[in-house]
Amino acid sequence: MNVHVAPQSSTPFESGPAVVVSNLVRSYVSRVVIEKLNLRIDRGEFVALLGESGCGKTTLLRALAGLDPIQGGRIVAPRRPAVVFQEHRLLPWDNLWRNVALGLQVQDPRARAAEALTEVGLGDRLEDWPRNLSGGQAQRVALARALVQQPELLLLDEPFAALDALTRIRMHQLVRELVANHQPGVLLVTHDVDEAIALADRILVMRNGVIAFEHRAVRDGSTPISRAELLSELGVVPHSAS
Numbered sequence: 001m002n003v004h005v006a007p008q009s010s011t012p013f014e015s016g017p018a019v020v021v022s023n024l025v026r027s028y029v030s031r032v033v034i035e036k037l038n039l040r041i042d043r044g045e046f047v048a049l050l051g052e053s054g055c056g057k058t059t060l061l062r063a064l065a066g067l068d069p070i071q072g073g074r075i076v077a078p079r080r081p082a083v084v085f086q087e088h089r090l091l092p093w094d095n096l097w098r099n100v101a102l103g104l105q106v107q108d109p110r111a112r113a114a115e116a117l118t119e120v121g122l123g124d125r126l127e128d129w130p131r132n133l134s135g136g137q138a139q140r141v142a143l144a145r146a147l148v149q150q151p152e153l154l155l156l157d158e159p160f161a162a163l164d165a166l167t168r169i170r171m172h173q174l175v176r177e178l179v180a181n182h183q184p185g186v187l188l189v190t191h192d193v194d195e196a197i198a199l200a201d202r203i204l205v206m207r208n209g210v211i212a213f214e215h216r217a218v219r220d221g222s223t224p225i226s227r228a229e230l231l232s233e234l235g236v237v238p239h240s241a242s
């Protein structure tokens with residue numbers, strides 16, 4: 001069985017860390033949500049984070065994004081992470097290339113945005129408006145907007161959860177290609193065990209404010225973690241096993 005519990009360990013990626021988290025503490029008033037959590041994600045590494053509802057996944061992601069203060073420990077990231085949320089968060093009053101180029105400090109932001117939109121298959125929609133996009137297209141623009149910043153850490157907070165099954169599978173393929181091309185470290189928060197198994201190099205399960213389970217995917221033909229095994233780590237007994 002290719003599983004072990006390891007709150008923190010080195011990884012096989014040689015390209016250096018996209019983020020290193022040490023003894024992170026995050027609390028809301030008197031409730032401690034994250035308790036001395038340790039985590040390292042390397043550039044080019046795809047990490048999926050699962051855990052039961054309310055266990056603190058989004059809290060961790062927001063802390064890594066620098067969106068919320070932390071109450072203890074350290075988060076060391078070489079560059080500002082980019083985030084894609086479940087909802088696209090595009091500005092309705094800006095066309096697509098302006099949405100993607102928002103905040104870009106480069107000489108020709110339109111050209112850079114065009115490149116990014118072409119990468120996600122929307123190179124012919126530069127002047128179009130967010131309101132004219134399907135859910136999947138809008139999430140592709142959100143991905144382009146994140147990647148145009150050339151982040152070393154890409155944070156994905158259930159970005160495919162609201163999409164239909166077919167669009168979700170297409171998005172998985174696209175994200176895999178984008179990550180292979182750009183090599184950011186990725187932290188994907190998801191409830192979808194199949195998505196985690198399909199995409200991640202490493203699967204983490206969060207419990208009681210720490211990483212309680214870690215599985216490193218083996219992509220060389222050896223047995224990957226099974227759905228049932230992962231569901232049982234999440235405290236779910238699949239029907240077939242009951």
Ligand SMILES: Nc1ncnc2c1ncn2[C@@H]1O[C@H](COP(=O)(O)OP(=O)(O)OP(=O)(O)O)[C@@H](O)[C@H]1O
Nearest residue numbers: 028029031033051052053054055056057058059060
């Ligand atoms: N702004 C806040 N103020 C107080 N408590 C909060 C706040 N945001 C989140 N919490 C609490 O922190 C805990 C973790 O919430 P979080 O949203 O990180 O969980 P999650 O694992 O992402 O859940 P889900 O899978 O349902 O999205 C929950 O108990 C939640 O009630």
